[in-house]
Amino acid sequence: MKIKACIFDLDGVIVDTAKYHYLAWNRLAKDLGFEFLPEHNERLKGVSRVRSLEILLEVGGLTFSDAEKEQMATLKNEWYLEFIHKMTPDEILPGVLTFLSELRNAGIKIALGSASKNAPLILQQVKITQFFDAVIDGNKVSKAKPDPEVFLNAAKELGVDPSLCVVFEDAEAGVEAALNGNMRCIGVGSPEVLNRANLVIPGFENFSLVSLDAVC
Ligand code: B16
Numbered sequence: 384m385k386i387k388a389c390i391f392d393l394d395g396v397i398v399d400t401a402k403y404h405y406l407a408w409n410r411l412a413k414d415l416g417f418e419f420l421p422e423h424n425e426r427l428k429g430v431s432r433v434r435s436l437e438i439l440l441e442v443g444g445l446t447f448s449d450a451e452k453e454q455m456a457t458l459k460n461e462w463y464l465e466f467i468h469k470m471t472p473d474e475i476l477p478g479v480l481t482f483l484s485e486l487r488n489a490g491i492k493i494a495l496g497s498a499s500k501n502a503p504l505i506l507q508q509v510k511i512t513q514f515f516d517a518v519i520d521g522n523k524v525s526k527a528k529p530d531p532e533v534f535l536n537a538a539k540e541l542g543v544d545p546s547l548c549v550v551f552e553d554a555e556a557g558v559e560a561a562l563n564g565n566m567r568c569i570g571v572g573s574p575e576v577l578n579r580a581n582l583v584i585p586g587f588e589n590f591s592l593v594s595l596d597a598v599c
């Protein structure tokens with residue numbers, strides 16, 4: 384099978400924005416009187432902003448009205464954006480730029496499929512917007528991963544059949560979303576967590592189109 388498109392998740396695949404999400408969520412937790420530990424943060428990976436807040440409040444054992452929750456999510460995002468505005472191309476994860484260039488040169492389409500509503504800004508900050516033929520972010524989907532909507536929309540915008548797409552994902556729900564969309568999936572991270580993926584890699588260093596051919 385010849386792959387025609389690669390669809391990338393953003394946080395945990397192209398950049399590590401999880402650390403900034405953590406700092407902003409922990410600031411909110413402290414304001415509310417409790418500590419949000421790094422291990423709790425693992426539960427937020429690939430999860431939407433609203434769902435992340437619900438998980439944080441579950442950890443703190445607190446309940447609030449929808450209006451209060453909306454205010455909190457907005458405040459957290461303002462704090463998060465302070466970090467994002469300081470991001471530079473140095474924060475692109477190792478090997479990613481080389482792989483994106485290789486895909487471009489081989490004529491393989493490239494899309495982003497992220498739950499983040501800040502994805503276009505992050506791509507701009509790290510100066511890689513020009514690589515993407517389509518960007519599907521949290522503003523363009525109504526169903527969260529493991530629903531395949533984000534990846535199916537990306538394939539549609541690229542004009543490529545899902546069976547000819549491969550998704551790169553660091554979150555379990557993202558791997559499920561890719562498989563639910565009848566796509567191939569390469570997990571980026573730990574094989575124990577991402578065991579449903581067709582292949583798991585630790586990152587893009589030493590990864591190239593040749594390795595992609597082997598799984599597709
Ligand atoms: P925002 P991804 C996800 O990005 C993050 O992993 C997750 O922690 C975050 O809550 C979500 O984006 C929403 O982000 O608040 O910026 O809209 O992994 O889907 O690229």
Ligand code: MG
Pocket residue numbers: 392393394395396428429552553554557
């Ligand atoms: Mg991710």
